[in-house]
Amino acid sequence: MAEAAVTHDVAVYEPSLFGTYSKKIGMWLFLLSDSLTFGALLYAYSYGRISITNWPTPFHSGSIVNATIMTAFLLTSSLTMVLAVSAAARGKESARVGWLLATMACGIGFIVLHGREWTHLISEGLTLPIFPAVPGQDAASEFAGVSKTVPQFGSTFFTLTGMHMLHVTLGVVYLGIIALRKKFIPILLACWLAAWLLTPAYSPFHYAAHVLLITAIVCSVILWLKPKVYDAADTEVAGLYWHFVDLVWMFIFPLVYLMSTKIL
Amino acid sequence: MEDASQLAIEARVAEQHRHHSHTPFFVVWGVLLVLTAIEVYLGYQNMEPKRMLSILMCLSIVKAALIIGYFMHMKYEASRMKYLTMCSLVFCLAMMMVFFPDAFRILYLGVH
Numbered sequence: 001m002a003e004a005a006v007t008h009d010v011a012v013y014e015p016s017l018f019g020t021y022s023k024k025i026g027m028w029l030f031l032l033s034d035s036l037t038f039g040a041l042l043y044a045y046s047y048g049r050i051s052i053t054n055w056p057t058p059f060h061s062g063s064i065v066n067a068t069i070m071t072a073f074l075l076t077s078s079l080t081m082v083l084a085v086s087a088a089a090r091g092k093e094s095a096r097v098g099w100l101l102a103t104m105a106c107g108i109g110f111i112v113l114h115g116r117e118w119t120h121l122i123s124e125g126l127t128l129p130i131f132p133a134v135p136g137q138d139a140a141s142e143f144a145g146v147s148k149t150v151p152q153f154g155s156t157f158f159t160l161t162g163m164h165m166l167h168v169t170l171g172v173v174y175l176g177i178i179a180l181r182k183k184f185i186p187i188l189l190a191c192w193l194a195a196w197l198l199t200p201a202y203s204p205f206h207y208a209a210h211v212l213l214i215t216a217i218v219c220s221v222i223l224w225l226k227p228k229v230y231d232a233a234d235t236e237v238a239g240l241y242w243h244f245v246d247l248v249w250m251f252i253f254p255l256v257y258l259m260s261t262k263i264l
Numbered sequence: 265m266e267d268a269s270q271l272a273i274e275a276r277v278a279e280q281h282r283h284h285s286h287t288p289f290f291v292v293w294g295v296l297l298v299l300t301a302i303e304v305y306l307g308y309q310n311m312e313p314k315r316m317l318s319i320l321m322c323l324s325i326v327k328a329a330l331i332i333g334y335f336m337h338m339k340y341e342a343s344r345m346k347y348l349t350m351c352s353l354v355f356c357l358a359m360m361m362v363f364f365p366d367a368f369r370i371l372y373l374g375v376h
Binding site for chain 2 (some may be wrong): 086
């Protein structure tokens with residue numbers, strides 16, 4: 001074995017104990033560790049929900065409809081991702097790219113709706129001390145009292161959903177690179193500029209937009225160091241990440257939104 | 265340096281994907297949407313939070329199992345991969361439940 005590793009371009013190592021390839025095992029290990037991060041955040045939210053009797057129920061039917069559409073977007077994106085993996089395995093390159101773009105479109109739809117929800121809640125007074133103050137905000141806004149009486153709600157809500165939104169954003173970028181490779185970098189930079197310039201300075205998204213710039217730099221370095229054509233295995237591994245993002249939302253949606261529904 | 269055994273496994277996994285029908289994935293997608301609709305319906309029932317949390321979490325676990333099993337392909341993985349990853353995950357998440365009795369303590373005894 002060792003001689004083969006030294007003298008040939010293709011070596012033969014012992015097969016994996018888990019019956020699959022290393023990239024996939026690596027992604028599964030990452031997802032297991034990431035699920036513990038989300039697990040801790042979900043437990044923290046549940047702890048507050050159970051132990052605080054005057055837990056706010058701020059989500060009107062509008063918010064629930066919005067979150068339900070977001071859930072449908074993510075579930076549909078998982079289906080399109082499966083179809084992308086299948087197309088990649090069948091060697092249908094244009095179908096693979098098409099389904100990946102469809103998955104990204106669903107992911108972007110999710111982010112836009114989520115951003116709209118956040119903006120609405122912040123404008124109504126549900127905020128965090130680190131968020132910039134909204135100019136001209138009415139002191140009698142609907143949730144102005146919530147941030148003072150039950151600060152745990154805002155902190156756990158924004159941390160949990162913000163962490164998930166970050167994962168969805170990184171997932172869209174990941175799929176963009178797998179689908180379009182270096183052609184995606186200028187698109188990513190255009191998205192960064194648009195997100196930065198079109199959001200007002202008091203919006204948290206004005207600052208969060210820089211995540212896109214950082215990912216554009218990181219992706220450029222990766223593509224420069226290891227340029228390659230992404231194959232069926234790469235698509236499957238990216239799919240695992242995307243399904244995980246969907247999976248986490250299946251817990252966030254009922255726990256955060258449905259457990260805090262405002263019943264009239 | 266490429267690893268021939270890795271390339272062979274990748275080719276075998278791609279072959280598995282080629283033989284899978286798309287029908288189960290569409291069925292799972294439909295079931296997930298129906299379960300979501302049930303959850304939204306339950307959200308509007310005026311239930312005790314603890315009971316509602318239990319029902320919603322059970323439905324979420326069913327949805328998670330469908331996503332992991334079918335979409336994430338775990339159903340088709342080797343038993344060793346399946347049981348080792350899932351058992352370790354469930355064990356670690358279950359360990360975090362140690363904090364819940366404390367939440368109920370605050371709820372029932374009050375904070376002094």
